[in-house]
Each structure stands twice: as C-alpha cells, then as structure tokens.
Amino acid sequence: xxxxxxxxxxxxxxxxxxxxxxxxxxxxxxxxxxxxxxxxxxxxxxxxxxxxxxxxxxxxxxxxxxxxxxxxxxxxxxxxxxxxxxxxxxxxxxxxxxxxxxxxxxxxxxxxxxxxxxxxxxxxxxxxxxxxxxxxxxxxxxxxxxxxxxxxxxxxxxxxxxxxxxxxxxxxxxxxxxxxxxxxxxxxxxxxxxxxxxxxxxxxxxxxxxxxxxxxxxxxxxxxxxxxxxxxxxxxxxxxxxxxxxxxxxxxxxxxxxxxxxxxxxxxxxxxxxxxxxxxxxxxxxxxxxxxxxxxxxxxxxxxxxxxxxxxxxxxxxxxxxxxxxxxxxxxxxxxxxxxxxxxxxxxxxxxxxxxxxxxxxxxxxxxxxxxxxxxxxxxxxxxxxxxxxxxxxxxxxxxxxxxxxxxxxxxxxxxxxxxxxxxxxxxxxxxxxxxxxxxxxxxxxxxxxxxxxxxxxxxxxxxxxxxxxx
Numbered sequence: 001x002x003x004x005x006x007x008x009x010x011x012x013x014x015x016x017x018x019x020x021x022x023x024x025x026x027x028x029x030x031x032x033x034x035x036x037x038x039x040x041x042x043x044x045x046x047x048x049x050x051x052x053x054x055x056x057x058x059x060x061x062x063x064x065x066x067x068x069x070x071x072x073x074x075x076x077x078x079x080x081x082x083x084x085x086x087x088x089x090x091x092x093x094x095x096x097x098x099x100x101x102x103x104x105x106x107x108x109x110x111x112x113x114x115x116x117x118x119x120x121x122x123x124x125x126x127x128x129x130x131x132x133x134x135x136x137x138x139x140x141x142x143x144x145x146x147x148x149x150x151x152x153x154x155x156x157x158x159x160x161x162x163x164x165x166x167x168x169x170x171x172x173x174x175x176x177x178x179x180x181x182x183x184x185x186x187x188x189x190x191x192x193x194x195x196x197x198x199x200x201x202x203x204x205x206x207x208x209x210x211x212x213x214x215x216x217x218x219x220x221x222x223x224x225x226x227x228x229x230x231x232x233x234x235x236x237x238x239x240x241x242x243x244x245x246x247x248x249x250x251x252x253x254x255x256x257x258x259x260x261x262x263x264x265x266x267x268x269x270x271x272x273x274x275x276x277x278x279x280x281x282x283x284x285x286x287x288x289x290x291x292x293x294x295x296x297x298x299x300x301x302x303x304x305x306x307x308x309x310x311x312x313x314x315x316x317x318x319x320x321x322x323x324x325x326x327x328x329x330x331x332x333x334x335x336x337x338x339x340x341x342x343x344x345x346x347x348x349x350x351x352x353x354x355x356x357x358x359x360x361x362x363x364x365x366x367x368x369x370x371x372x373x374x375x376x377x378x379x380x381x382x383x384x385x386x387x388x389x390x391x392x393x394x395x396x397x398x399x400x401x402x403x404x405x406x407x408x409x410x411x412x413x414x415x416x417x418x419x420x421x422x423x424x425x426x427x428x429x430x431x432x433x434x435x436x437x438x439x440x441x442x443x444x445x446x447x448x449x450x451x452x453x454x455x456x457x458x459x460x461x462x463x464x465x466x467x468x469x470x471x
Contacts, residue, residue, distance in 0.1 A: 222330015
C-alpha cells in the first residue's frame with residue numbers, strides 16, 4: 001500500500017491554498033465544506049473567490065507565495081499553473097513538516113485528495129495513488145450508483161439511536177441483525193420516500209417491541225426500453241438488493257445481467273394469445289407470496305410501469321393486501337425510441353403536443369377520439385401497434401389525416417438491433433410488411449417523424465423508398 005488512507009478533521013484549522021484560479025476555487029469550496037479556515041494566497045482571485053473574501057468566508061493573501069504564509073497552517077494546497085511556484089510551495093511545506101498537495105502532480109505531493117462519494121456523514125474515498133485519476137473517477141461513478149442519497153440520513157438516525165439500540169440488543173449478534181434490518185427494512189424505505197417522521201417512528205417501534213420478521217416489500221421498477229445505460233441509478237440499486245425479480249418478457253438480457261447474481265428470477269411476461277387476465281392475477285399472487293415470505297421483490301417492467309404497464313393495478317393489489325411498496329420510474333418507450341431515432345416529440349414548428357396511445361385493443365373495443373387524433377401539429381406515439389397498422393392507418397386517413405403525413409416505426413428501440421422505418425402514412429402497412437417489422441416496435445405519426453432521416457444517429461434507418469436503406 002503506497003498511501004495510507006486518512007480522514008482529516010479540518011474544522012477551524014487553517015489550510016492554505018496557493019493560487020487564485022478555477023482549480024484553487026474548486027479546492028477552496030471543498031475545504032469550506034469541511035469547515036476549514038481557508039487562506040488563499042494569489043495575486044488575483046476568480047470572481048467567486050473574491051466574493052468569498054468580501055464576505056469574510058476566506059482570507060486573501062495578495063501577491064506571490066511567501067513561505068511565511070505557512071505559519072500556523074495544518075495543510076497546504078498548491079493550485080497554480082506554474083510548476084516552479086508549486087515546487088517552491090512543496091519544498092517549503094516539507095521543511096516545516098506540513099502536508100502538501102500539488103494539484104495533478106503526485107511527485108510534489110505529500111498527500112493526495114481522493115475522489116469521494118459523499119453521503120455525509122458517510123464518506124467513501126477512492127484513490128489510484130496518483131497513477132490513474134481517470135480510473136479512480138470511474139470507480140467512484142460505480143460506487144455512486146450503489147448507495148441511495150438518503151444513506152447519510154439513515155446514518156444520522158442510527159447515530160442518534162445508538163445507545164437505545166445497544167441497550168435493547170446487548171448481544172452483538174442480535175445487534176448486527178438489527179442493524180441489517182435497519183439498513184434493508186422499512187426505516188430505510190421511509191427515508192427513500194422522504195418520510196423521515198415515519199422512519200423514526202418505525203425505528204422507535206422496533207426498539208419498543210421484539211423485532212418481528214420483516215414482511216418483505218415490492219419495488220416496482222421501470223427497466224427502460226432495453227439499453228442498460230438508460231437504467232436509473234435507483235433501479236440499479238434495487239436490482240442489486242433484490243431477493244426475487246419478477247420480470248417481463250421485453251426486459252433485455254443486458255439489463256438482467258446487472259441484477260444481483262443470486263437473486264431468484266421469475267419470468268412473468270405475457271405471451272400473445274394467452275389469457276392476460278389470468279396471467280396478471282398470477283403476477284399479483286406471486287408478488288404478495290414472495291413479499292410475505294420476507295423477501296425484497298423487484299417487479300421489473302420494460303419502459304415505465306405506469307405507461308401501459310398495468311403498474312397501477314399491481315399497486316392497488318399490494319395496497320389491498322398490506323404489502324409495502326416503492327416505485328422507481330423508467331424511461332418509457334416513446335421518449336427513448338424517439339430520441340434514439342432522432343425524432344423530437346415536440347418542436348416549435350411541427351408539434352405542440354404529444355399523445356401516448358395504446359393500440360392493443362380489439363376493433364369492437366375502439367373508443368379512441370379519432371377526429372382529435374387526426375389533427376395536425378401534434379405527435380402520436382402508438383404502443384403495441386405492429387399488429388394493428390392497417391386499422392390505425394385507415395382510421396387516421398378516414399378522419400382527415402393527410403396521406404403524406406410522416407411516420408416512423410421504430411423496432412427494438414435503443415437496442416443494438418434497432419431499425420427505423422420512415423415514410424408517408426398512406427404507405428405504412430405496405431412498408432412495414434415489406435421490411436418485416438416485428439414487435440417490440442413503437443409507431444410515431446406526425447410532422448416530427450419527418451425529421452428522422454435527417455437527424456438519425458443510432459442504428460439502421462430505412463427510408464420510405466424501398467431501395468433507400470442507410471446503416
């Protein structure tokens with residue numbers, strides 16, 4: 001181990017920053033966060049540093065570095081763009097046995113400032129010993145994704161109840177199990193839901209009575225359209241904390257590969273032709289069954305669970321059966337597919353509104369307002385419409401939509417195999433059949449779809465003319 005990791009208490013301790021530019025400003029702000037007494041030595045200061053000096057939050061020593069500035073300093077940071085000046089700061093600090101950091105110069109530094117994940121009072125520091133700062137930053141990004149921002153609140157709450165916890169759980173093993181419950185159970189859940197009073201009530205109630213087995217919980221997670229990079233940090237954390245994952249058919253293998261390795265995976269996707277009501281009832285039963293067994297359940301749905309995903313029905317069922325739940329939104333297909341096809345859903349010149357529509361209904365159940373849908377200057381995004389293209393096209397044309405209205409049919413949006421078929425509305429069914437477009441696919445109709453050939457940036461694009469295919 002080349003460097004010894006250490007956390008320094010700098011509250012009300014003098015730290016000298018040499019330099020008055022943008023880097024010095026960044027270091028100064030970080031030191032002020034740690035409640036240090038900061039002195040900045042430089043001929044000139046950035047406007048932000050000058051404002052801090054005017055407010056009395058820092059002291060300014062004008063001019064070039066003077067070793068006397070180090071008197072009474074605990075640490076020094078050299079942040080000038082002159083290596084000779086930085087070397088002089090380093091040498092003067094070494095002579096006084098004061099730790100010095102020279103920004104981006106490990107050779108001249110006696111301490112280094114790590115990348116940090118800040119969930120105060122919990123702080124994680126990462127260092128590459130100065131040899132690969134980019135690697136340290138990448139590690140920090142990964143760690144950032146693992147811990148919710150309410151971890152600090154949980155740590156503060158645990159600290160406040162530390163003595164009662166020790167008194168109620170004198171046995172070390174029991175106390176560890178209690179802390180595991182604290183981190184994984186309803187207290188942490190209430191904090192994530194921004195309900196601190198309920199979190200404290202749950203902790204106090206647990207201390208007042210023997211800890212009952214955790215009844216488990218369900219997290220309804222939107223997995224996005226398929227690109228694992230579009231998964232939210234909260235969704236990634238939920239996947240890594242899950243005991244059981246009930247996942248839909250359209251959740252990509254790449255997203256599933258990010259989940260906890262030993263989590264039980266239960267496919268519950270609906271298949272064409274089956275009784276969807278019976279399948280949904282089975283899903284409801286599995287959610288409650290696993291939660292009541294004390295498991296952390298993730299209900300993983302493609303896109304966003306509240307956009308044609310029956311997420312509301314599942315929450316109603318969980319509420320009726322007393323199961324605790326959370327919701328983590330996902331990027332819905334209309335947003336992701338449009339973006340990956342280069343189609344802005346709204347545009348000042350072309351569309352002032354967007355409609356999200358499910359095409360997954362029988363003709364005799366069709367109660368959509370087709371005259372309103374056929375109006376210009378709006379964008380229509382049809383979900384689950386590949387099997388209904390003749391019906392959709394006929395309805396729109398019959399109610400006044402122009403035959404040359406642009407469409408874009410996006411197959412496997414955001415995935416490596418994405419294809420975008422574009423052309424005039426009147427040719428939609430024929431073109432889709434000619435190019436064998438299959439589900440999952442999203443249909444966008446409206447003037448903005450005409451921008452796809454010009455603004456495309458991802459995957460394969462097929463123009464309305466059969467011979468025009470671009471990679």
